[in-house]
Amino acid sequence: MKPARKSSSNAMTATLTVGPVGPLLLRMSLSMLIGFIAGAAYNVTDTYFVSRLGTAELAAMGFTFPIVMTTFGLVVGIGVGTSSVLSRLIGQADETGTRLLTLHALLLGLVVTVVFITAGWLALPKTLALLGADSETLPLALGYLRIWLAGMVFLVIPIIGKNAIRATGDTLTPSLILVADMGLNIVLDPIFIFGFGPVPAMGIRGAALATVLARAAALVASLIVLRRAKHLLVFERFAWRALLRSWGRILYIGLPAATTNLLMPIAGGLLTRMISAYGVTRVAAFSAGIRIEHCVVIPLFALGASLIPFLGQNWGAGRYDRVRQGLRIAFAACLSWGAVCALALASFSGILAPLFSRDDSVVRMLILYLSIVPVALAFRGISHSICSSLNAMGHSLHSTAATALRLFGLQLPLALLGSHLAGFPGLLVGVVCGEVLAAGVIFAWLRRLLRPARDRPQAADTVPTVTEPQRVEEPCRV
Numbered sequence: 001m002k003p004a005r006k007s008s009s010n011a012m013t014a015t016l017t018v019g020p021v022g023p024l025l026l027r028m029s030l031s032m033l034i035g036f037i038a039g040a041a042y043n044v045t046d047t048y049f050v051s052r053l054g055t056a057e058l059a060a061m062g063f064t065f066p067i068v069m070t071t072f073g074l075v076v077g078i079g080v081g082t083s084s085v086l087s088r089l090i091g092q093a094d095e096t097g098t099r100l101l102t103l104h105a106l107l108l109g110l111v112v113t114v115v116f117i118t119a120g121w122l123a124l125p126k127t128l129a130l131l132g133a134d135s136e137t138l139p140l141a142l143g144y145l146r147i148w149l150a151g152m153v154f155l156v157i158p159i160i161g162k163n164a165i166r167a168t169g170d171t172l173t174p175s176l177i178l179v180a181d182m183g184l185n186i187v188l189d190p191i192f193i194f195g196f197g198p199v200p201a202m203g204i205r206g207a208a209l210a211t212v213l214a215r216a217a218a219l220v221a222s223l224i225v226l227r228r229a230k231h232l233l234v235f236e237r238f239a240w241r242a243l244l245r246s247w248g249r250i251l252y253i254g255l256p257a258a259t260t261n262l263l264m265p266i267a268g269g270l271l272t273r274m275i276s277a278y279g280v281t282r283v284a285a286f287s288a289g290i291r292i293e294h295c296v297v298i299p300l301f302a303l304g305a306s307l308i309p310f311l312g313q314n315w316g317a318g319r320y321d322r323v324r325q326g327l328r329i330a331f332a333a334c335l336s337w338g339a340v341c342a343l344a345l346a347s348f349s350g351i352l353a354p355l356f357s358r359d360d361s362v363v364r365m366l367i368l369y370l371s372i373v374p375v376a377l378a379f380r381g382i383s384h385s386i387c388s389s390l391n392a393m394g395h396s397l398h399s400t401a402a403t404a405l406r407l408f409g410l411q412l413p414l415a416l417l418g419s420h421l422a423g424f425p426g427l428l429v430g431v432v433c434g435e436v437l438a439a440g441v442i443f444a445w446l447r448r449l450l451r452p453a454r455d456r457p458q459a460a461d462t463v464p465t466v467t468e469p470q471r472v473e474e475p476c477r478v
Helices: 021-051 055-091 095-131 137-150 153-167 172-194 204-229 240-276 280-316 320-347 349-356 360-392 396-454
Strands: none
Touching: 021 055, 021 172, 021 204, 021 280, 021 320, 055 095, 055 137, 055 153, 055 204, 055 240, 055 280, 055 360, 095 137, 095 153, 095 240, 137 204, 153 172, 153 204, 153 280, 172 204, 240 280, 240 360, 240 396, 280 320, 280 349, 280 360, 320 349, 320 360, 320 396, 349 360, 360 396
16 A cells, blocks of 8 residues: 555545634534535426426426435435544545545445435336326336436435535535535426427436436536545555455445435335324424424534534544534534524414415414424434534444334323324324434433533544555444
8 A cells, every 4th residue: 555645635524623612613614504405496397397397297206306305315325324434534634544434435336326326217117006106197207317326426426425525524615516406406397308409308307417417517517526625536556355444434424324315215114104194284284394394404404414523523533522522512412403593483374374275174283283293393402412512522432222112212202192192293293202312312322422522531632644645443342
């Protein structure tokens, strides 16, 4: 293996291990928030233009959504694994290991792409039929997904590349890439869907092609930043043992993180099934309430995502004091933002609810929802921050177990109990109680995991520099 090379870039410097923690987390979270909003706008744009084609096309788009989101969740898990391991390597000032892991992560993305394309191409017709696609919507959904699958490499590599960039502490550049990606998609969507000049109208297939081309531009931008700005993409001499070791580290975090992404829609589906016993009006109110909540909880998700590179670098550098300080600030932010949102949603529920339905019974149920469930927002944010922190520090299995406990061990059983005792309002109270209890249990879990770190000597308040690469710290065994 080649020796570590000097670099004029600060990408190898653990920039997140020094300076005031609060302003640093605020800056990172605001940058991440830009990306989260752009990502949400991306889906809305595609849905808007496809809806202009007709009901069948819009329904076909709906059938593609579970497949796309499942794939996206798995790939994001690999991205989380990349960011976690890479940020700890940067914290240890392991320049050679950092460059090798970046390259190996991108190669892992290529392998994952080939597997997904092969499996997806064979399973698509049966999968769509199982989801309920009929003779009218099945060909439309297949046309969309086959183009989307063919260009899947343009989805996978940018996600991994942007997570590698975030591991350096730069959360703004990946968000700006996503904003530019979303802007290009807005331009290309009407051109390929409805036709323009020499470009023929392609309908729903045009939406897939526009997405692929926009993602291709994001891939190029990500690789340029990794190679020229961050000096992370360097082609070292190939070694199978190093490659497999890097893949093992990434997947140790990535597979549980991907599993966590899959647990949440499963739990949501079970909760929806439980609510369906009360009739379509309750389901409609619940669906609208979730969408309203999602809009206000995005800043907490951005904060959780920012914790991964911040805690990863400080954990790798031995700055356990900054780890604890960052967590305290994150928890305070979750409690403050959650309280403000809960109060605002309850106060303005009478104004918000009629915007989502003209049915008086749905409006009443939505007002009830907005008066009860948002109380859990702060505690959901705390649980999300803790799970992100566990991933950052290498405790990925604990993170997945904590999510499973929150959803299936507390939230769903308490919702079922509340439903049995007091009907639909009791179910909503059960959801809140589940979130509150889960946050307390997961917090105690985190304190137990961090206890060994409190007994270790703290590193100096300087940017770490070493002359030889160090191995990444293995996760603590509890």
